[in-house]
Amino acid sequence: MNFRGPFRVRLDRDKPMPQIEHSGDAIVRVTRSCICGSDLHLYHGLVPDTRIGTTFGHEFIGVVEEIGDAVQNLKVGDNVIVPFNVACGKCVFCEQGLFGNCHESNPQATAVGGIFGYSHTAGGFDGGQAEYVRVPYADVGPTVIPADMDHDDAVLLTDVVPTGYQAAEMGGIKPGDTVVVFGAGPVGIMAAKSAWLFGAGRVIVIDHLEYRLEFVKNYAQCEAYNFRSLEDPVLFIKKTTDWMGADVCIDAVGCEAAGDALQTITGRKLLLQAGSATALHWAINSVKKGGIVSIVGVYGPTGNLIPIGNVVNKGITIRANQASVKRLLPRLIEHVQAGRLNPKGIITHRIPLEEVSDAYHIFSAKLDNCIKPVLIPPSARK
Amino acid sequence: MKKLASDFSHINGWGVDADPLDVPNYPMKHRTENDNKGMVWERPPQQPELVEILHSNERPSVSAVFGTPNPPSGLSGQLRRFAFKYSESEWTHWLSLLLADRINMIEGIRDDIKRGHFPDFFTELGGHSEWKYNKIGFAKKVLTGIAVTGLLVLLIKGRDDDDSENDSDD
Known part of the structure; x- marks a missing residue:
């Protein structure tokens, strides 16, 4: 795919094959890639330094086609889960398990580590909504897909499941806690599902799209409410x-x-702040004194209007980060294999990569009750 | 620990990751011997810089790896170079990049046309799926477009007529 400007993406058959550019690189032939809710921020033109010609896609799995001289943990032919974070495994942040905050994968910004297909603000890497992709630090992030794992489950372990799980983890949930999740998109759905694993006593999801509320109520066995009908959530x-x-x-x-x-x-309209922070505003004001607000929703790099005074006065702890996929993968694979998590259950659309323009529009405009679209490249359909 | 409100046996895996004694829970800072020593780690081999790579002025040099597609070029590239003179803390940095993105979009259309490819806006904007799944919305957008265009044409035509009347007065 090829980004051409806000709300415009297209199929590009002329894009050159990615090359090994570093001894730790691998070239992966993509077999599945998802469109993430955060890709829509790029698609809508909200992320600075999103250059024309960029290929998006940070949720993908595939087959290793070629490896650099220094790669030892992968071999050609391996089916791999590729975490959305590009992480070196050596810097002080990776050493601490903060694989989403690597300091050796993004020259353009120090506030965020490298992310596949997520603008030059996140390292300028092309992403996996393509047939082939260059994967740096191939010895660190990519994880071989267990033989018994459905590849539809595997592709969701690259971002959406770890992000939802880490949202619950950062919440410091204790048995019996009431957990409110703002947003019934794929990450919110996974956060709600994961909250039970930490022993939540009550899980409430707030959104405004009825079809998503209906879905999360059944999928995550939680309460779900439409803020349009609540007036004041x-x-x-x-x-x-x-x-x-x-x-x-x-x-x-x-x-x-x-x-x-x-x-x-x-x-969202005037770009006077880094996006609309309504959910965060509600989260801060809905949590109890001394409670925890966990943020995994993506915001821009400038600033937002939030009631910071209430954070102080209520003694709230705020925890936030990009998910550390590599750290979480072993536990999440166990959960999937034990049947505690069923990632593929959220996939609603399987769309040929060639129809990427329509896939983005369907997801962005919430058409056809879309929750999670997966793009399938031609070579994976044979 | 609170008294639990009800039975959770219907939820597969309920509480398997709970650790009530782990307060305040993960992720706590995991200190290592390299804390507070600066950039002392054994750096991965450096990827060669074969295209122009801009880097944040909040770091001394580029990271060991980086993406190479779409290096800065044209007017948008000049603006991006300007943006990177400012730190990530400055609005000038980010607003310049956003402006560069919009200019880059126009450059993209120009480059397409130069290559003899006129962009298929209808397809690129997902028009086929809009027509398939949201016919009423599609029709509304088309009608709104026609109405706005018609109004603009009438306004421009009205102004032209006024101008020509004034001309004849002269």
């Missing part, structure tokens, strides 16, 4: 928690939240 959460607030609130929406005209106009 913060007040609703206070009332339903004996006027105390939730123990943990998770922002799984990020910078394109709906629900507040001021945030929408200043954040």
Whole structure:
């Protein structure tokens, strides 16, 4: 795929084959790639330094086709899960398990590690919504797919499952806690599902799309409410928690939240702030005093209008990060194999890579009850 | 620990990752011997810089690996070079990059046409799926487009007529 400007992407048959550019690289033939909710921020033109010609895609799996001289842990022919983070495994951050914060994978910004297909602000790498992709540090991130694992499950372990799981993990959930998840997109769905693994006593999901609320209610066995009918979701959460607030609130929406005209106009239309922070605003105001707000929704690099005074006055702990996929993969593979997590259950659309323009539009405009689209390249359909 | 409100046996795996004694829970900072020593780690081999790579002025040099597609070029490239004179903390950095992106979009259309390829906006914008799944919305957008274009044409035509009337007065 080839990005041509906000809301415009197209199939590009002339893109050159990626090459080994570093001794630790591998070239992977993509067999499945997803469109992530955060790809829509790129698609909508909200992420600075998204250059024309970029190939998006940070959720992909594939077959190793070629390896650099220094690669030892992979061999040609391996089927691999490729975490969305590009991580060196050597810097002080990777050493601490912060694979989403690698300092050796992104020259353009120090605030974020390298991410496949996520603009030059995240390292300028082409992504996996393609037939072939260059994968740096092939000895570090890529993990061989277990023989008994469905590849539809595997592709969701590259981002959406670890991000949802880490959202719950960062929430510091204790048995019996009430957890509120803002956003019923794929990450919110996984956060709600994961909250139970940490022993949540009650899981509530807030969104405004009825089909997604209906889905998450069944998939994650939780409560689900439409903020359009609640009028004031913060007040609703206070009332339903004996006027105390939730123990943990998770922002799984990020910078394109709906629900507040001021945030929408200043954040999404005029770009006066780094997107619309409505979900984060509600999360801060809905959590109880001393509670935890966990943020995995993606925001831009400038700044946002949020009630920081309430964070201080309520003694809230805020935890946030890009998911550390490499750290989480072993545990998540166990959960999938034990049947505790069923990632492929959220896939609603399987679309040929050649129809990438329509795939983006369907996902962006929430057409045909879309929750999670997967792109299948031609070579993987043979 | 709170008294649990109900039975969770219907949820496969409920509580398997709970650790009530682990307060305040992961991820806590995992200190290593390399903390507070700066960039002391054994750096991976450096990828050769065969194209222009801009780097944040908050770091001394480029990272060991980086993406090489779409190096800065043209007017948008000049603006990107300007942006990288400012730190990631400065609005000038980010707003210049956003402006460069918009200019780059126009450069992309120009380059397409130069190569003899006029962009298929309908397809690129996902028009086929809009027509397939949202016919009413599609029709509304088309009608709105026609109405706005018609209004603009009428306004311009009206202004032209006024101008020619004024000309004849002279």
